[in-house]
Amino acid sequence: MPASQYRFGDFKLLPAERLLFRRGAEVAMTARAFELLVAFVERAGQLLAKDELLRRVWAGVVVEENNLAVQVGTLRRLLGAEAITTIPGFGYRFALPVLEVAESREPAPQTHGRLPVRLPALIGREDELRALQALLRQHPAVTLCGGPGIGKTRLAQELARRLAHDHADGAWWVDLTLLHEGEPVAAAVARALGLPPGPEPLATLAARLSSLAMLLVLDNAEHRVEGVAEVVATLARDTGGVSLLITSQLPLQIPGERVYRLDALPLDDAVRLLAARAGEAEAGNGAKAAEVCAALDCNPLAIELAASRLDALGLDGLAARLNERLTLLAPADARSASRHNALAEALRWSHELLAERERRVLRRLAIFPGSFSLEGAALVLASDELPAAAAVASVLGLVERSLISVDRGSASRRFRLLETMRLFARDRLAAAGETAQAQARLCAGLRWLLDDAYEESWRLPPAAWRARYEAELPGLWAALTWAGRHDLASAAALFGASAPLWMPRATQARPHALALAARLAGDGAGIPAAVLARFWWACARCHSVVHPGLAREAADRAARLYRDLGDARGEYLALVEHAFNWRVDGPEARATLAAARRLENPGWPAAVLERGLTTEAVLHLTSGRHDEARRCYRAALEVCERDGFDAGIIRARLNLADQARAAGELALAVELGEALLAEQRDAGDLTGLATLMGNLVGALVAQGRFERAREVAQDCPRLLGWLGLDEQLWMSLDALALIQLHAGHVALAARLAGVADREFEAHGQMQRQPNEAEDRAALAAGLARRLDADEIERLAREGRRMSLPDAMRAALAPG
Known part of the structure; x- marks a missing residue:
């Protein structure tokens, strides 16, 4: 059975994880008080006899009744005297309104493509499906046109589901109602695909997709017909394997467009x-x-x-x-x-036909740009005149009336207004003069939700945590955009609290980090120091590795603020980030890490301690102290195993394999890497899998096993997908170039060397890590034996002009 979470007042209770939060801060409790609170909350509003409570909280132990009274008193001091009512002669009743939030299901594994899943059955439309399939096979762009409510989106979903396996790089869904105000359509498409933004969004997008084979569905194009038309025309012209399906109330009116008009149901x-x-x-x-x-x-x-x-x-x-x-x-x-x-x-x-309260709830829900959870709706809608429980009851009532649909494509139970209904409700919101107020409520509610989520992220398994919160990303981007223009304090708070959520997509968060940092660097007055501290720490994580200088500057600001606040854990994390982003051992990195270690508390969650131990190991590794690096990685493994922190366990094992290679223990490095690959190839963590495969390729090359290295490398597109592969494997370009050199493709190897140098510089890494430096040295020596210096330089210059996707395809080409 899935676990539940509960909200009451300012509190959030997670019984399975034995955690209680108050507005994003963890509340310390004794084990007895926690068990008693869970008993009360699970049966809120009901009379609980004293004997029943004693049996549950002190199971198998004989205690006096005054022990129960002491724990009840503790809870009243924590929650407020009105939280628990005494029924003389009988027992107690929990009197606060409680909202139960169902735990999410396990997340679906990452796949090559992103479509809604678990959709309701499609009634009819078989003739239309056959006709559209034929059109898409013959034409690069097909627009499915029809009036509001006619079923364009549901038909496109079914069509994409049926055709997904016909495209090597999958089928991808882009909901154009999630466009931010003023955002280029091409940038929104890139965001939906998980690609980093470029200075020229459309040209960058076309270049990234030029060699891919995918189905791209652009839903609700009538919102930005001109911008969508430009994107579709460019992709249809400049990509050979991208099929485009557009749903719109209007044709795009571009060359080569085939329009299919959808009529009402028979x-x-x-x-x-x-x-x-x-x-x-x-x-x-x-x-x-x-x-x-x-x-x-x-x-x-x-x-x-x-x-x-x-x-x-x-x-x-x-x-x-x-x-x-x-x-x-x-x-x-x-x-x-x-x-x-x-x-x-x-x-x-x-x-x-709705009651006034339901009308108010419906129009205020229009502010959500995509789906929402019951918990999120309660936090956004709740007010003095509409308690959270009443807000949730209204939402569920609107579901019963088919005015809100259940989003079956999410890992957890979520809801959304269909676009026609959202537009209708948005008009009612504007007519009521409540749009700005609703935007502010969205920011405030999302901030509350993410403040709790931030603390949960340090203690919950990452997969379960992401299943709970990943669907909040569309709302987050919209709220950040609005708050950045209207409420700087809320924008800073949202960005900091959401860091664990966007961290795997740091390229999409970076524009927000840069824009907000430019304003807050000179104008943080009036914003609470705790908000600013977490904002600067989040900026450091956002820029980590890619822009080490910016990361160190932000981490330094965060550390000073946390120090003034007396927040040892926050200061520790900021100092660790500062040390990590020196990237190599040196006096500055050593001094910063030493300051962090003086603050370290062994009782902190594994996710905190692992970051510090890994940073120390990296510094040891870059200075050749392999025994010390191994000790730190093993310590990280132990603390992660202690807390059952699976993601940290995998990272520690991966790092131990990397360290073995740096120490010259190539057989051990390959053995550890192959074992991890066998375990993780179907685990769904594409980022971790990319790092693992890149490291294994390097170890195999160093061992001289070029055929096996080529096999692993050429398996990367199948397991990781071509989309975004360059962003995941660019640090392995030197090793990939060595494979090409061994195969006799000398000119290509020299060009890849130029690409690798450019990418390391572009990512702010002027000095490679030890294993990467070894690959680069071996590549330089191999090229020098085959080409003169002028020819190497000429080919390297050609490589610097290659796009990264083109370079990656050349490096991974068979033969």
Whole structure:
């Protein structure tokens, strides 16, 4: 059974992890007090007898009743006297409103592509699917056109699901409703694909996709028709293997576009849809169901909305109400199409049937740019006049009325407004004059959610943590963009609290880091020091390795702020980040790390301690102290095993393999690397897998096993996917060049050397790590034996002009 989390007042309780947070700060409790709190919260509002509480909290131990009274007193001092009510002669009742938040399911493994999954059954549309499949096989860009609510998105989802395996690099879904204000469409597409932004977004995107074979679906293009048209025209012209499917209310009107116009459902299919959504009880009266569907012009969304009222009105009542209202609002010209009128009226009618509280909740939910959790909705919607529990009840009531859909494509239970409904609700929000207030509420609620998430990230298994929070990223980017313009303090707080969430996508966070840092460096007045400290630490992590100088500067600011706050853990993390970003051993790095070690607390979570031990190991490694480096990596492994921190265990084992190679123990390095590869090739952690495979390739090359090194290297595209492969493997370019040199491809090896030098410089790493430096030295020596210095330099200059994706494809080409 999945675990649950609970929110009440300012608190969040995680029973399975034995954690309690108050506004993002962990609350220390005794074991007895924690068990008692869990017992109360799980049965909030119910009378709990004293004997029952004693049996649960002190199971198998005979204690006096005053022990229970002492623990109840402890909880009252912590939560407030009103939190627990005494029922004289009987027991206690937990009196605070409690919101239960269901734990998320295990996350799906990362795949080559990203599509919604676990979608509701598609009713009908088989002819349309066959026609669209044929068009996509013949044309690079197909636009699926149709009016609001006609079913374009659901049809595109099904089509993409069926065609995903026809494309080597998968099928990718881009929801264009998530575009930030003023954001180029090409930059939004790159963000959805997990690619770093470029100075010229469209040219960069076309270059990155030029050699890939993928299906790219751009949903809801009518929001930015001109920008989408430019992107589609460029990709259709400049990429050979990218198929583009666009959903839009309007054609793009670009050369080569094929438009497929989607009509309403055939009446038989419309009746089937109504029956499927209404349940078997209403499926029998086919004539009356057909009358309802015809009145709604067989529009799927209008039918969904009407079906939610069948339980109250029945088919006869629904048909009568619809005919009456649609007649009153029919267009003057009876020949005019009524489809848009029918949908608009269905939306208005559904809205008018709501209570005022539900209307308020519906319009305020329009501020979410994508999906949302019940927990997130409660934090954003809750106010003095609308407690969290009431807000959640309203959300669930709107789900019952089909005004909110359940997002089955997420790892945890999430909800969303369909785009037509979101636009309708957004108009109501603007009419009520609440848009700016709702934006501020979104920032405040997301900040509260992420403050708790930040602390959880140090203690929860990374996969489980990401399953809980990864779906918040679209809302985070939107909130950061808005707050950066309107509320600098909130922007800084959001960026710092969300660091564990965006860290695997640091390239997407970096523009926010640079923009906010430029403003906060000279204008942090009025912003709490704790917010600024975490913001600067997050900046250091964002720039780590890629821009070590910026990372050290940000870490230094964070360390000083944390020191003034008396936050030892925060100062430790900042100092460790500062030392790590020297990248090589030296007096500055040593002094900073020594200061961090003086603060170290063995009781801190493994995720904290591992970072410090790994940093110390890196410094030992770069100065040739291999025994000390091995000791630190083993210590990191032990502390991670102590806490069951699986991600840290894998990293420590990977680092031990890398250290073995640096120490000249090549057989051990290969043995450890091969064992890890056998375990991790299907684990779903693509970033860790890329590091593992790159390191193993280098060790095999150093051992002289070039054929096996080539096998591992050429397995990278299959296991990791070509999309973004260059960002994951660029540090292995020297080893890949050595493979090409051994195969007799001397000129290519020299060009790859030039690419490698350029990339190390571009990433701010003027000095390679020991194993990378060994690869580079071996490559230079091998080239020198085969070419004169002028020819090596000429080819290296050519390599510097190669794009990284082109270089990677050449390096991994078979033969």
